[in-house]
Amino acid sequence: MALLELSDVTKAYPTPEGGLNVVLDVPSLQLAEGEHVALEGASGSGKTTLLHIIAGILTPDSGSVSLAGHELTSLTESKVDRVRAKHIGYVFQTFNLLQGYTALENVLLGMAFGSGQNVDRAHALLGRVGIADKASHLPSQLSVGQQQRVAIARAVANRPSLLLADEPTGNLDAEMAQTALTLLREACEEVGAAILLVSHDPAALGIFEERRSLADINHALQSGGEA
Amino acid sequence: MRTILLIAKKSLARHALSTSITAGSLALACGLVIGVFSIQQQSYEAFTTGAPGFDAVLGARGSQLQLVMNSVLHLDTSPGNIPYTSYVEMRDDPRVKLAVPYAVGDNYKGHRVVGTSKELLTEFEYGEGVGYRVMKGGRVFSELKMEAVIGSQVARATGLRVGSHLHFEHGIREDVGHDHDEDYVVVGILEPTNTPTDKVIWVPLEGMYRLSGHVLRGDGQVYEPKPNEDIPDEVKEVSAVMLAFKSPQTGFQFSQQVNGGKEMTLAWPIARVMAQLFDKIGWAHQILSLVAYLVCVVGAASILASLYNAMNERRREFAILRALGARRATVFGAILAESTAIAAIGAVAGILVYGIVFTAAAHVIRAEAGIVLDLWQYHPSLWMAPVGVTVLGALAGIVPAMKAYGTDVATHLVPHS
Numbered sequence: 001m002a003l004l005e006l007s008d009v010t011k012a013y014p015t016p017e018g019g020l021n022v023v024l025d026v027p028s029l030q031l032a033e034g035e036h037v038a039l040e041g042a043s044g045s046g047k048t049t050l051l052h053i054i055a056g057i058l059t060p061d062s063g064s065v066s067l068a069g070h071e072l073t074s075l076t077e078s079k080v081d082r083v084r085a086k087h088i089g090y091v092f093q094t095f096n097l098l099q100g101y102t103a104l105e106n107v108l109l110g111m112a113f114g115s116g117q118n119v120d121r122a123h124a125l126l127g128r129v130g131i132a133d134k135a136s137h138l139p140s141q142l143s144v145g146q147q148q149r150v151a152i153a154r155a156v157a158n159r160p161s162l163l164l165a166d167e168p169t170g171n172l173d174a175e176m177a178q179t180a181l182t183l184l185r186e187a188c189e190e191v192g193a194a195i196l197l198v199s200h201d202p203a204a205l206g207i208f209e210e211r212r213s214l215a216d217i218n219h220a221l222q223s224g225g226e227a
Numbered sequence: 228m229r230t231i232l233l234i235a236k237k238s239l240a241r242h243a244l245s246t247s248i249t250a251g252s253l254a255l256a257c258g259l260v261i262g263v264f265s266i267q268q269q270s271y272e273a274f275t276t277g278a279p280g281f282d283a284v285l286g287a288r289g290s291q292l293q294l295v296m297n298s299v300l301h302l303d304t305s306p307g308n309i310p311y312t313s314y315v316e317m318r319d320d321p322r323v324k325l326a327v328p329y330a331v332g333d334n335y336k337g338h339r340v341v342g343t344s345k346e347l348l349t350e351f352e353y354g355e356g357v358g359y360r361v362m363k364g365g366r367v368f369s370e371l372k373m374e375a376v377i378g379s380q381v382a383r384a385t386g387l388r389v390g391s392h393l394h395f396e397h398g399i400r401e402d403v404g405h406d407h408d409e410d411y412v413v414v415g416i417l418e419p420t421n422t423p424t425d426k427v428i429w430v431p432l433e434g435m436y437r438l439s440g441h442v443l444r445g446d447g448q449v450y451e452p453k454p455n456e457d458i459p460d461e462v463k464e465v466s467a468v469m470l471a472f473k474s475p476q477t478g479f480q481f482s483q484q485v486n487g488g489k490e491m492t493l494a495w496p497i498a499r500v501m502a503q504l505f506d507k508i509g510w511a512h513q514i515l516s517l518v519a520y521l522v523c524v525v526g527a528a529s530i531l532a533s534l535y536n537a538m539n540e541r542r543r544e545f546a547i548l549r550a551l552g553a554r555r556a557t558v559f560g561a562i563l564a565e566s567t568a569i570a571a572i573g574a575v576a577g578i579l580v581y582g583i584v585f586t587a588a589a590h591v592i593r594a595e596a597g598i599v600l601d602l603w604q605y606h607p608s609l610w611m612a613p614v615g616v617t618v619l620g621a622l623a624g625i626v627p628a629m630k631a632y633g634t635d636v637a638t639h640l641v642p643h644s
Contacts, residue, residue, distance in 0.1 A: 057550060057636045078554055085552020096547045096640065100241045105233065112230040113552030158552075 002066075003161055003194050004031040004054060009063030010220075011049050024049050025220035026063070033161065036185060036195040038205045041214030045221055047198040050214075051164045054196070055088050056080035068161050085113035089155035089193060091184065093167035095147045097139040103150045104135040110157035125153040128190075129183055145176040149183065156187045163188050165197040169204045181207050231557060234548070235564035238541070245533045250573040253526035257577020257616045259519040262584035264608040266592075266600065267512050273598040274300075274501045280353035281327075282478050283495035285309065285317060285468040285485065291494035292504055298329055298467040299497060300596050301339050301423045305331050309491055310445045311463030317470060322477040325350060328465040330435045333395040333407065338381045340395050340428045342435030345370055351471075353422055365389045365415030370431040376415040380425035380593070387413050395428075397440060407438045421599035436463065523616060526573065527623040530566050534627035545631050546639035555632045562628035563621060570620020574613035581609075 011024040023046040031037060041047045052058040053065060056072045065072040068087045072080055089110070090096075097106050107122040126132050129149035131142075139147055148168070155163055165184065169177035181204055188195050197208065205211050215221045239246045286294040287307030296303040311328070318326040330342035348367045352358045361367060361376060368374035377387055387393065391413045394406045411430065419425055436443060436452050443450045443462045450462040472478050478495040485493035494500045505512075545558050582602060589600040 052637050052640075055550065057640070078556075081549070081552055081554040084550075088552070090550055092640070096543075096550070098237075098544055098547055100237050105237075109230065109233075109548065109551055112233075113554075113557070117229060154551075 002030040003033040003035070003068060004029070004196070005064075005066040006030075006054070007064045007066075009053060009060045009065060011046075011053060011058065011060050022220045024053070024060070024218055026050065026217055027219060029217055031162070031194050031196055034189075034192055034194050036188070036208055036210065037197070038208035038211045039196065039198040039214045039217065040200065040205050040211055041198055041218075042200050045200075045214045046218050047214060048166055050218070051090075051166050051196070051198060054162075055090060055164055056084045081113075085158065086115075087161040089158065089160035089163040091148075091151050091155045091163065091165040091168045093170035095139075095151040095171070097147055097150055097154075099139055102136050102138055103131065103142065103146075103153075106139070106150055107154045107157050110154035114158035122153075122157065125157055125187075126150070128187065129153045144171055145180070148172060148176070148180045152180065152184050152187055155184075156191050156193060159191040160193050163193045163195045165195060165199075167199050167201070168197065169199065169201055174203055177201065177203055178207065230553075231560045231564050234557075234561040235568055238537075238561075238565050239568060242533070242537060245537075246569055246572075249526070249529045249533050250569050250576060252522070252529050253570055253573025253616055253620060254576035254580045256519065256522040256526040257574050257612050258580025258582075258584050259522055260516075260612040260616075261577065261581040261606070261608045262588065263512070263515045263519050264612075265581070265604070265606040266585060266588050267515075268606050269600045269604055270592065270598065271502075271505050273600070274596075275498045275505065280351055280471065281325075281469040281497060282472045282475075283470045283481065283493050283497065285313065285470060285481075285491060285493050286466065288490055288492050291492055291500045292507075294467060294492055294494045295497055295500045296504070297331065298469060299423065299501075301341070301427055302596065305466040306492070308444070308464035308466055309468070311460050311465055312445070313491065314465050314468045315460060317468050322473055322480070323470060324473045325469075325471040327351060327469040328432055329467045329469060330432055330464070331466045332441075333397055333435070333438065335381075335393050335395050335428055336385055338378075338385065338426060338428055340375075340430055340435070342430050342432040344432055347469075348376060348417075348429065351469075353420060353424065359420065359424065360418045361415035362418055365413075368414055368429070368431050370433055372431070373409055373411045373434055374414045374431065375411045376417060376429045377413055378417050378425040378427050378429075379419040381428055382416045387416075389413055389416060393428075395438065407440065409434075409438055421593075423596055423598070426594070432465070433458070523619060526616070527570075527619045530569055530620050530623040531626055534562060534566055534624060535630065538627050538630045541631070542634050542639040545634040546636045549634070549636040550640055558634065559628045559632040562631045563624045566624025566627070567617060567621040570617045570623070573620065574616045577613060577616060578609075 006026050006029040009024060009026045010022060012020040012022040015021050049058060053060050060073065067083060070083045098109065103126060104122055107125055108117045111117055123135060126135050129152055131146050131149050134142060134146055168184065169180060172180055199205055284294050284298045287309050289306035293303055293306045297305045314326060314328045317323050325346060327344055327347045331339060333340040345367055348359050368376050381387065393411050396406050436458055443464055445462040445464045452458050482493050482495045485491050548558060585602050592598050592600060
């Protein structure tokens with residue numbers, strides 16, 4: 001049984017002219033447990049919308065999304081939140097660290113809504129990504145690379161089944177990007193999490209054995225998006 | 228819950244200035260509410276149920292309240308004089324336990340000088356079995372000498388000690404330039420009684436009559452006392468006669484008798500007359516209460532405004548938390564916890580404000596009326612106001628919490644691509 005299974009998922013947004021802009025039309029997408037997949041997609045290809053739908057942040061207009069045996073489209077919002085807290089880790093292009101919270105607290109919040117806060121594990125994770133000494137630092141006191149490490153530690157803090165990475169190297173230089181992605185994959189392997197990474201950065205995509213083009217998956221790109 | 232508290236705590240720390248200002252306004256509100264109700268209750272009790280020791284006051288025809296204010300609280304002006312013979316009649320009436328004459332009209336540095344008889348200091352009991360006591364080293368004045376016994380508050384305020392000499396001023400308020408020539412000497416200082424007596428200078432009635440410039444009209448004619456010549460009782464006057472009766476029925480009998488006439492007024496019972504004062508100034512209490520309540524509402528509104536205005540800048544924070552798995556209820560609860568915490572801080576600080584307000588008010592009341600208020604005397608507002616302010620603050624958080632609750636994650640997390 002696949003960890004993630006999307007079937008006939010569509011999503012459209014209204015246009016100023018009163019029409020609909022279909023940004024996502026995915027007939028089928030599957031991901032097995034522990035599988036690491038990179039999706040290549042240019043800006044505007046529906047990458048973020050796809051990840052939001054998988055995470056239950058957005059509801060598709062049609063189709064089904066099954067994650068770890070849960071059909072997200074048929075669950076209440078509260079239950080979707082619970083599934084997300086338990087099964088999803090998320091790494092954003094802009095890291096989305098909570099300002100005003102220390103690195104340690106950011107990691108603690110990554111596990112707070114799932115298994116619960118565990119300070120020892122949070123410290124261990126910061127050590128795992130090489131910034132144990134920055135635990136009490138605020139995001140504004142960290143370099144960009146260090147912020148990304150905190151984001152990775154936070155994303156795997158809850159031992160997710162699936163880690164979603166949205167342009168995770170978009171704000172990093174090539175060397176930092178390689179380091180971050182290596183860390184990301186290692187951290188996911190350690191917790192047995194699958195990875196679905198979307199990026200347009202060839203360097204980022206390069207370290208993944210399995211790469212797919214979003215254009216092959218998202219038929220909306222082929223039809224031009226207007227409905 | 229731990230996560231909700233962490234989110235609330237972080238926000239309070241990040242918005243320390245607005246948190247402090249908002250909590251401060253609620254502290255003011257809470258302190259005012261407690262202060263208004265507590266001071267009102269204690270003042271009422273002190274003025275109406277605190278035993279003045281006397282049952283009634285006999286004075287010139289006029290307002291009973293003015294008579295009581297003047298003779299019991301030593302405030303306000305005297306409604307006029309009555310013949311000394313009226314005092315003598317009361318003193319000699321078998322139904323009267325104690326009659327003490329008062330003659331007012333002079334002051335020393337703003338402290339009232341009251342001419343009276345020695346019985347006030349030797350026989351009168353202002354509490355159950357408690358009479359005035361002169362401090363060690365002093366004594367009660369001699370009724371035919373220029374001697375004074377001063378209240379403890381007078382001693383503290385003026386620095387007068389036993390042996391100090393003083394000249395009185397004419398009138399009941401300090402008005403430099405109208406000193407009497409007579410030289411009085413302090414022979415005793417009363418131990419504190421926490422009653423209006425503490426702010427009075429007591430002198431012999433005879434001495435008051437003989438102060439330069441004083442004339443007597445007890446028999447309707449102007450009489451100027453002469454040295455070494457007895458003053459006839461018929462010409463003497465008193466401002467009031469303080470009366471203690473042997474039985475409560477006596478007060479009713481005298482009240483019917485005196486108040487049915489046209490020359491004098493009997494204020495009886497004193498506590499009821501004082502209660503009338505509070506009835507008359509009840510509107511002031513209502514206004515103060517209203518102001519205190521309004522400050523509470525303003526404080527709660529400031530919580531609402533500060534949290535609501537911060538919602539826009541915090542939407543991204545909520546979106547991130549939601550992306551991490553936080554439920555809408557968690558975000559809602561965090562804002563409520565925040566508003567409740569601000570209000571609770573304000574409520575606790577409000578007790579401190581109450582202490583300051585109460586101490587300041589008690590100081591004024593003691594100085595003006597000689598009544599001592601107790602900061603820690605129980606009043607339901609001591610717990611109801613802090614609890615009420617906290618609940619009000621929590622309720623004020625509902626609107627911003629609803630806004631946070633409605634935060635759209637996808638919109639505020641990252642731009643659509």
